[in-house]
Each structure stands twice: as structure tokens, then as C-alpha cells.
Amino acid sequence: MAQYDQEEQWQILQLAHRYALAVDSRDAALLAECFAPEIEVIGPGFALTESVAEAIIAGLKARYVWTQHNLSNPLYRVSGAEASGVINCVAHHIEEHQGSYRMRSWHIRYHDRLRQLDGVWRLCQRRLDVGYESVLPAAAIPQ
Amino acid sequence: MAQYDQEEQWQILQLAHRYALAVDSRDAALLAECFAPEIEVIGPGFALTESVAEAIIAGLKARYVWTQHNLSNPLYRVSGAEASGVINCVAHHIEEHQGSYRMRSWHIRYHDRLRQLDGVWRLCQRRLDVGYESVLPAAAIPQ
Amino acid sequence: MAQYDQEEQWQILQLAHRYALAVDSRDAALLAECFAPEIEVIGPGFALTESVAEAIIAGLKARYVWTQHNLSNPLYRVSGAEASGVINCVAHHIEEHQGSYRMRSWHIRYHDRLRQLDGVWRLCQRRLDVGYESVLPAAAIPQ
Numbered sequence: 001m002a003q004y005d006q007e008e009q010w011q012i013l014q015l016a017h018r019y020a021l022a023v024d025s026r027d028a029a030l031l032a033e034c035f036a037p038e039i040e041v042i043g044p045g046f047a048l049t050e051s052v053a054e055a056i057i058a059g060l061k062a063r064y065v066w067t068q069h070n071l072s073n074p075l076y077r078v079s080g081a082e083a084s085g086v087i088n089c090v091a092h093h094i095e096e097h098q099g100s101y102r103m104r105s106w107h108i109r110y111h112d113r114l115r116q117l118d119g120v121w122r123l124c125q126r127r128l129d130v131g132y133e134s135v136l137p138a139a140a141i142p143q
Numbered sequence: 144m145a146q147y148d149q150e151e152q153w154q155i156l157q158l159a160h161r162y163a164l165a166v167d168s169r170d171a172a173l174l175a176e177c178f179a180p181e182i183e184v185i186g187p188g189f190a191l192t193e194s195v196a197e198a199i200i201a202g203l204k205a206r207y208v209w210t211q212h213n214l215s216n217p218l219y220r221v222s223g224a225e226a227s228g229v230i231n232c233v234a235h236h237i238e239e240h241q242g243s244y245r246m247r248s249w250h251i252r253y254h255d256r257l258r259q260l261d262g263v264w265r266l267c268q269r270r271l272d273v274g275y276e277s278v279l280p281a282a283a284i285p286q
Numbered sequence: 287m288a289q290y291d292q293e294e295q296w297q298i299l300q301l302a303h304r305y306a307l308a309v310d311s312r313d314a315a316l317l318a319e320c321f322a323p324e325i326e327v328i329g330p331g332f333a334l335t336e337s338v339a340e341a342i343i344a345g346l347k348a349r350y351v352w353t354q355h356n357l358s359n360p361l362y363r364v365s366g367a368e369a370s371g372v373i374n375c376v377a378h379h380i381e382e383h384q385g386s387y388r389m390r391s392w393h394i395r396y397h398d399r400l401r402q403l404d405g406v407w408r409l410c411q412r413r414l415d416v417g418y419e420s421v422l423p424a425a426a427i428p429q
Contacts, residue, residue: 273427
């Protein structure tokens with residue numbers, strides 16, 4: 001039983017990482033593959049329930065030139081083909097500001113509900129438990 | 144053997160995440176469940192050996208309005224029912240300062256010793272190898 | 287098959303964590319153990335292909351008094367005895383500046399290629415996909 005759970009928890013963690021890679025790569029098709037049809041993503045001042053992948057990517061593109069969503073501390077519980085749990089995220093957003101860049105870093109805890117479709121875990125609901133942000137000057141790393 | 148170790152390492156990692164969730168949720172009961180009876184938590188200027196869970200929560204409550212302990216880079220070695228290893232932590236602490244907030248971020252490496260009680264991993268000792276901190280203005284993320 | 291992959295992915299993740307521990311501990315011998323003979327590490331303005339472990343440690347020692355490489359979001363694909371994938375890193379570098387310290391934090395995505403030698407995963411190539419950095423005042427955490 002524990003072994004089974006661990007395998008499923010690992011698959012769920014990989015899903016969470018694919019979500020972040022899709023968002024940071026601005027890849028709406030990859031992001032849509034992370035979602036069950038009933039997906040809803042609920043955050044401060046928004047509740048996305050239609051064309052969610054496209055809406056997330058469009059929203060980020062409109063505001064930020066680059067993002068990095070770093071995940072940690074996953075704790076998911078699996079019950080058959082359903083799962084729920086939490087994972088921390090520090091979402092670093094680069095925005096242009098007075099001819100330069102600054103990094104707006106959000107400290108979030110995601111509350112997730114998931115289910116398996118054809119043996120693949122998908123997100124049904126992600127709720128953002130938002131905490132605090134910091135904003136500081138940033139620069140592109142010289143190549 | 145490797146498989147067995149991986150399963151145990153995963154359980155230990157989940158324990159590390161429960162510790163962080165308990166601390167950031169200020170849940171002394173959940174935190175106490177992470178500990179073996181002989182627990183000691185040793186950091187800069189303190190060594191907690193009695194009522195450790197309560198002392199940690201009370202200490203954080205006294206100083207900070209919110210915290211997020213983000214873990215990464217776990218490397219644990221399992222030997223039978225005992226284990227030891229390290230895990231990195233960036234501990235973000237929000238404190239009130241001159242009518243506003245600031246975020247004090249500690250960069251730590253935890254050195255942990257653990258053992259199994261009734262098949263469940265518990266922390267016996269956590270020693271904080273403290274590095275550097277940064278302090279910067281912060282704000283609650285608008286809801 | 288999925289189980290097998292998960293086991294291998296876990297071993298690769300442990301390798302990524304050993305790399306970071308070696309770098310942050312400035313342990314060239316431990317770092318060299320992470321590498322296949324053909325290792326190359328390619329970043330902004332550099333391509334290390336000879337004495338790579340020693341070069342990395344020497345480079346960090348020359349510039350920084352302390353570092354912490356925090357990894358997250360691993361996504362590796364295993365194909366037999368070879369693997370490739372990505373992992374995020376926020377590399378915090380402490381440098382001396384005008385009699386004080388500051389923290390230069392690089393937001394990176396590593397693109398890795400790996401292979402098994404005698405059943406042990408080793409890095410063949412690490413390419414740094416560099417993003418943005420922030421620089422802010424820092425202080426040693428009081429002991």
C-alpha cells in the first residue's frame with residue numbers, strides 16, 4: 001500500500017513540475033495536458049474555469065517578461081483514483097519597470113485536487129493560498 | 144535494497160515536509176508528531192530539548208506574523224531503523240517593521256538524525272547549520 | 287516500467303543533490319564522482335571540459351565566500367542507461383562588497399544529460415539556461 005502511494009505521489013509531483021515548466025515556457029498546449037476537463041484555478045481576485053491554460057499563459061505574458069515557479073514541500077494524499085494535497089511555490093516574476101527589470105516574488109501554497117484519467121494524473125482544482133511578496137531590482141544574467 | 148532505501152527516503156522526505164507545514168501552520172500537535180521522545184533542535188544560540196514543538200511554535204509566534212520554510216536537496220542515508228542526512232531550507236520570516244512588513248530569509252542546512260517508531264519515521268535531532276540571511280521589504284499579496 | 291523509471295529518476299535526483307552539496311561544500315573529489323569522463327558544463331561565457339570539478343570549485347572560491355544551490359522541479363526522462371532532463375536552480379552566492387556582504391541570486395534552469403556507469407548515474411553534460419539575477423544586502427546569521 002505504502003509503495004503504491006509513493007509511486008502515485010511521485011507521478012503527482014511530476015505533474016506539478018510539468019505545470020510549472022509549461023507556465024514558465026509559456027506553452028499552453030503542455031499546460032492544458034495537466035488539466036482535467038473540469039479544471040478551475042482560483043487565486044487572489046480571479047477564478048479561471050474556461051480556457052484555463054490559455055488564460056494563464058495570456059495573463060503572464062501580459063504582465064511579465066519571464067517567470068520561474070519553484071516548487072517545494074509536496075504533501076499529497078492518494079485515495080484510489082483521486083488525490084489532494086498541498087505544495088509550496090515561490091513564483092518569481094520579472095517585470096519591466098522604468099527601463100529596467102524588477103523581480104516580484106510571490107510566496108504561495110497551492111491547494112490541489114487531482115484525479116486520474118486513463119491512468120494519468122490531472123489537476124481538477126488549484127487554489128492559491130497567497131502569502132507575501134517581495135519586489136526587488138533584477139537584471140538579466142549576462143550571457 | 145536500493146528500492147527499499149528509496150521508499151524509506153521518501154517517507155523521511157514527507158516527514159521533513161510535515162515538519163515545515165506544522166511550523167508554518169503553527170500547529171504544535173502536528174509538529175510534536177514529527178518528533179521522537181528524545182528530540183533536540185539545536186540552532187544559533189538555542190538548544191531545545193523540552194516541550195520542543197510548543198517552544199518552536201511559541202518562538203515563531205513571538206517574532207513573526209507569517210513564515211514559509213522551503214526545503215530542497217534532501218540527502219538521507221538509511222541504516223535499518225535509523226537514518227541521518229541533510230536537507231537545505233530557505234526560511235522566509237515576515238516581521239512587522241515601522242508599520243510595514245519585511246521578509247527575513249534564512250539560508251540553512253539542516254543536519255538530521257531520525258529513527259523509526261512503530262514503522263513511522265521521527266526526528267531525533269535537528270541541527271541548524273546556518274549560513275546567511277537577507278532582509279527586504281515585503282507586502283501581503285492583495286487578495 | 288513506470289516503477290523502474292521512478293527508481294532511476296530518484297537516483298538521478300540524488301545525483302543532482304550530491305552535485306549541489308559538493309559545490310556548496312567546495313569538495314572537488316565529491317563533485318568529480320558526479321561526472322562521467324566526457325563531462326562538459328556549459329554556462330554564460332564558459333564551457334568547462336577539462337578538470338571540470340576542480341575548475342568549478344576554484345571559480346566559486348575565487349568569487350564567493352559561501353554559496354547555496356537550491357534545486358527544484360526535476361523532470362528527467364530515462365531511456366535504458368541514458369537520461370536527460372531539466373531541473374531548476376536558484377544559486378545564492380555570497381560576495382564581499384564594501385566591507386559587507388551581498389547575496390547574488392541566479393535563477394537558472396539546468397539542462398542535463400546523464401548515463402549510467404557500473405550502475406551509477408553520472409552527469410555527461412550540464413548546460414545552464416540562465417535567466418535573471420537579483421543582488422541584495424546579506425549578513426551572516428548570528429550564531
